[in-house]
Amino acid sequence: MTDPQPDAAVAGLPRRGRPGYDRETLLAVCVDVFNRHGYEATSMGMLATHLGISKSAIYHHVQSKEAILGQALDDALGALEASIDAVQAGPGAPGEKVEAAVRGTLRVLVARMPEVTLLLRLRGNSDVELAAMERRRAITRRLGELVEAAQAEGTVRSDVTPRNLARLMLGMINSIVDWYRPNGAQPGHKSVEEMVEAVTGVVLGGLRG
Amino acid sequence: MTDPQPDAAVAGLPRRGRPGYDRETLLAVCVDVFNRHGYEATSMGMLATHLGISKSAIYHHVQSKEAILGQALDDALGALEASIDAVQAGPGAPGEKVEAAVRGTLRVLVARMPEVTLLLRLRGNSDVELAAMERRRAITRRLGELVEAAQAEGTVRSDVTPRNLARLMLGMINSIVDWYRPNGAQPGHKSVEEMVEAVTGVVLGGLRG
Known part of the structure; x- marks a missing residue:
């Protein structure tokens, strides 16, 4: 497993202490992680790490991986x-x-x-x-x-x-x-x-x- | 995760209680499992299940996934x-x-x-x-x-x-x-x-x- 790298879809966005994502940007970051690691190998925890938010914050936007x-x-x-x-x-x-x-x-x-x-x-x-x-x-x-x-x-x-x-x-x-x-x-x-x-x-x- | 299915590379081989594989056949089955489930998502345990042998029997042939x-x-x-x-x-x-x-x-x-x-x-x-x-x-x-x-x-x-x-x-x-x-x-x-x-x-x- 490679270390999380800066996500292209996030770079350039204003960063706050806990970034608030709109649904579209959140989905874009998740698709990027799926493409880099493979969908099967990607956990909700990995998505949370890449997004810099908690798993429960992801569930605010989407029901599941x-x-x-x-x-x-x-x-x-x-x-x-x-x-x-x-x-x-x-x-x-x-x-x-x-x-x-x-x-x-x-x-x-x-x-x-x-x-x-x-x-x-x-x-x-x-x-x-x-x-x-x-x-x-x-x-x-x-x-x-x-x-x-x-x-x-x-x-x-x-x-x-x-x-x-x-x-x-x-x-x-x-x-x-x-x-x-x-x-x-x-x-x-x-x-x-x-x-x-x-x-x-x-x-x-x-x-x- | 889908249930293990009969493996094409195994079907047709004579089955024994514990099949003994040559290295080439074992590798062929493993590649087939990788292609169906994705390499990252495939564990040595899944390979053992598909092969119908123990993990330690796999390690007899190969060092690692x-x-x-x-x-x-x-x-x-x-x-x-x-x-x-x-x-x-x-x-x-x-x-x-x-x-x-x-x-x-x-x-x-x-x-x-x-x-x-x-x-x-x-x-x-x-x-x-x-x-x-x-x-x-x-x-x-x-x-x-x-x-x-x-x-x-x-x-x-x-x-x-x-x-x-x-x-x-x-x-x-x-x-x-x-x-x-x-x-x-x-x-x-x-x-x-x-x-x-x-x-x-x-x-x-x-x-x-």
Whole structure:
């Protein structure tokens, strides 16, 4: 177990003797701790240590560790679902919808990176996790349906099943949570929209075949 | 915590009152338990329960839980390194070497799926994990060097940095551990070489731009 480190989501906030958190900030710190140590390995006591408040003060905001997980997963899944809802309801030929889905998913991953990171690492150890994994699979199926329509249109390769193409696209897209940092200052750092353009170009290249 | 379930690596073995394991089978069962419950959340007691032997019987084979993790990660990383060694030492133009690296990595992922799955989920919570993550990054760098040579040759798109292309390729390639099962019997199941062909085609399409 590593020592508690300053929490990114807390740094920059005014510190009081006993910091009072709004629910959103408290959830953000907890998601960060889950991502660093693993959800299973994180206890309410560890969350209290990282937050610098008592366990009972955490229970003022949330019912349980699992409720925090459930809220974070719902935030991630809700944003991903809203993105594909907008693409499906919007205008455009099937190939254009696939492209819009790629861009939309990448933008959600940047905006909700900690919550999506948590989602991507689930193992299905509880009903909350299993329900989230099912919602994630439904999103993959919906992307597969967009891909299938684009295959019928002839704008996407047809030598791989729509479902497997959707899985491969999402593998490439989801990898950004492991290496892209929106506020990075390293040489050659790309802005969010530059990254979205670059990754979309590579994903679409793969689909064209 | 879910109840212990029959372990895939144990099912099919002749059961004795107290099963005697060879080291390889014991490690395989432990890796399977790590992947299902998470390494941090797995205790030696849980491993003993899944193996159906005592903790002291486990210590006959291995020094510690971390030694099991270290061995599994070394198996995965050794195989991945050997694959890229062979590509670098072998014949072929840079673009052909990139293609060979994609195929080779996919084959290692199938052959060493449980160990690679464990590797891909590391969070860096110990020196063993940090060392494995550094070896993983070195493999990504080496793939990036192959990509860079192919960019210079003009066979791979140059609008994305070699390192980021390597990361995106590996994101797509690594996703197979989440959905491809070598012995799957579902309709439309692909053999290993069919899957390798299909995924290589999509990855290379993305690289051509």
